[in-house]
Amino acid sequence: MAATVAIIHDNGTGPTENDITGATLTFDASDSSNTTGDTSSPIQIPDAGSAYSHWRATKLKVTGGTFTRVDTIRWYTDGANGLGTGLTLNVATSSAYTQADGSELNDTNYSGGSLSTPADAFTYSDGSELNVNGVLNASGDTSDYVVLQLAVDSTASPGTSSSETITWKYDEV
Amino acid sequence: MTNPRGYYWEVMYQNGLKDISVDTAYSDIVRDRVKRLSLLKDGNLIYSLPVEPEDNFLYRKRTTMSSDGTSSTCHILARLSKHNNKIIFAFENGDIITRTDFDDNDQWFYSPTIREEEKI
Numbered sequence A: 001m002a003a004t005v006a007i008i009h010d011n012g013t014g015p016t017e018n019d020i021t022g023a024t025l026t027f028d029a030s031d032s033s034n035t036t037g038d039t040s041s042p043i044q045i046p047d048a049g050s051a052y053s054h055w056r057a058t059k060l061k062v063t064g065g066t067f068t069r070v071d072t073i074r075w076y077t078d079g080a081n082g083l084g085t086g087l088t089l090n091v092a093t094s095s096a097y098t099q100a101d102g103s104e105l106n107d108t109n110y111s112g113g114s115l116s117t118p119a120d121a122f123t124y125s126d127g128s129e130l131n132v133n134g135v136l137n138a139s140g141d142t143s144d145y146v147v148l149q150l151a152v153d154s155t156a157s158p159g160t161s162s163s164e165t166i167t168w169k170y171d172e173v
Numbered sequence B: 001m002t003n004p005r006g007y008y009w010e011v012m013y014q015n016g017l018k019d020i021s022v023d024t025a026y027s028d029i030v031r032d033r034v035k036r037l038s039l040l041k042d043g044n045l046i047y048s049l050p051v052e053p054e055d056n057f058l059y060r061k062r063t064t065m066s067s068d069g070t071s072s073t074c075h076i077l078a079r080l081s082k083h084n085n086k087i088i089f090a091f092e093n094g095d096i097i098t099r100t101d102f103d104d105n106d107q108w109f110y111s112p113t114i115r116e117e118e119k120i
Helices: none
Strands: A003-011 A016-019 A050-052 A056-065 A070-076 A087-094 A130-132 A145-153 A167-172 B007-013 B018-020 B034-041 B044-050 B056-066 B071-080 B086-091 B096-099
Touching: A003 A167, A003 B056, A056 A070, A087 A130, B007 B071, B034 B056, B034 B071, B044 B071, B044 B086
Parallel strands: none
Antiparallel strands: A003 A016, A003 A056, A050 A145, A056 A145, A070 A130, A070 A167, A087 A145, A167 B056, B007 B018, B007 B034, B034 B044, B056 B071, B071 B086, B086 B096
């Protein structure tokens, strides 16, 4: 009597859908969908400017259940960047998928014309959420993408950063 | 007859017959004959909202899913009227909040997307 909903990370050329519900997704210098803390593809701290993780294209997907519609989809953080010095998490939405290649997340590099203007993810918090387009009427339907990218500047410290919690919110009937 | 498990909505019609979400699609409710909209859990009544003939109503299940594996859910029952809205936010932790309108600046009490058949 309720929809079964999953948080999905798309990667690869297909793309491949990876269920990351309840998992911590690693941001590194590869188009992987690693949730085990693998450190084999670190982002090099730049001498100046910013280095970027491969972006992560995430979405909400109905995978089963009995329901009429899922809509009013929102996305947010806890509102405080706890990743560490020199680390910024940027976010944007898009109706389209573009495979990550390590370039900066912007409308030129990401499926030109479909990406919203990236913003600091921590400007979106509970009560001030990012609205995500999507009306999911059947199993298999998905929302628009929430695309995330970690930016690393020269003040960052080597090693694995702290993790952050991301939340999706949606209505169902 | 065994009661359905978990949370579900129930509508009672003016003739006393009932439909529940376990076996009736929300879009199949005969809205102009509904007398009462209720939320139940495991067959036990959580809240019941009377609906007058000139009113409309809605139900939503509002859910959060976090990457740390936590989630929370609120069930929204609303009687929509030109003069006398009543909106119930029934959280699965047991809290029940009653309001007369939605608040789009609040983290839980913002308006859902209103379906065409729910408009007044």
